[in-house]
Amino acid sequence: MPHPGWSIFSFEGIGTQWEISTPEVLAPTVSHQLLQTVAAYDATWSRFRQDSLVSGLSRGPGSITLPEHAVALQSLYSTLYQLSDAAMxxxxxxxxxxxxxxxxxTLKPSGNPEAAPRWEDVLEWSGTQLTAKEPLVLDIGAAGKGQLVDLLGEVLRASGHSDFLVDGSGDMLHAGSQPVTVALEHPYNPKQAIGTLELQNSALCASASNRRAWGDGLHHVLDGTTGKPIETTVATWTLAASAMVADALATAMFMMEPSSLEEDFDFSWLRVSSNGAATFSRHFEGRLFT
Structure with missing residues (x-):
């Protein structure tokens, strides 16, 4: 939670709730720029909007030019696609x-699970230039909210704010001299916590199969090679320098062993498996309740 006495700017965007906490009330121009940044991101990437930039690719093959932040997103996804053998x-x-x-x-299946198309067969993505060879539904949700957290942090820094907490429904970026205490949500009961950690000058992101779940065993974390929900892991938390990387790795740990990610990324982590066992990295600084 933010420090007592801090000002909180709350709003909704990309289908979730946001809180920007700062020592002083944000100037109207800064608040407006934050809202515009969220609106622009949604207008680019949302697969839930018929008028978004990427939604046109679902109606037919074609090419689009993406914003500059797509360069980092493409690089991250490309790396994780290769490391996960196309699962992510x-x-x-x-x-x-x-x-x-x-x-x-609708939350009603229209058929049995189906694997995602292979990237190398249908998609050419180089930096800001993206070409779909056939109709496809692009979904960057595994890293997108985290990247938007980072982009809002950039707006705050550019506006002279050196102390802040950006919280996009649990995906967080902190900056400042005093850490904030964050509760780690219980994967089976959102009203309880399984532990806490001190967040300071870094990002914390989480992924849980209960966050967007429906039907019998259906949730949003799928294995791209099968199209089936992943059942072996129920929740992950990751700490990294950027929220985009932390967000992506929180999803990747559903599909891969953390040790295989540690060779390419600097992060710490906590993972809870479906049998209730919790494992964590040596440098994970959280405290788990017993």
Whole structure:
């Protein structure tokens, strides 16, 4: 939670609740820029909007030019796609829609799970230039909210704010001389916590299969090679320098052993498996309740 006495700027964006905490009340121009940053990100990436930039690719092949922040996103997804042997992919959107997590939130499967198309077969993505060779549903949700957290942090820093907490429904970025205490939500009971940690000048992101779940065993974390929800892990937390990386790795740990990610990324982690066992990295500084 933010420090007592801090000002909190709350709003909704990209389908979730946001809180920006700062020692002083944000100037109207800064608040406006934060809202505009969220609106622009949603207008670019949302697969739930018919008018978004990427949604046109679902209606037919074509090419689009993305904002500059797409360069980092492409690099991260490309690395994780290769490390996970295609289990983590930005092409998981069609598989999610097939299971009912579609633009209309029908939450009713239209068929059996189906693997995502192979990136190398249907998609050319180089920096800001993206070309779809056939209709496809792009979904960058595994890293997108984290990147938006970072982009809002950049707005605050550029406006002269050196102390802040950006909280996008649990995906957080902190800056400042005093840490904040964060509760780690119980994967089976959102009203309880399994522990706490002190967050300071870093990002914390979490992924949990109960956050967006529906039907019998259906949730939003899918294996791209099968299109099936992953059942072996129920919750992950990651700490990294950027929220984009922390967000992506929180999802990647559903599909991969953390040790295989530690060779390419500097982060600490906590993972809870479906049998209730919790494992964590040597440098994870959280405190778990017994």
């Amino acid at each position: 992919t930005p092409l998981i959107g069609t598989s999610l829609e097939r299971l009912g997590y579609d633009a209309g939130y």
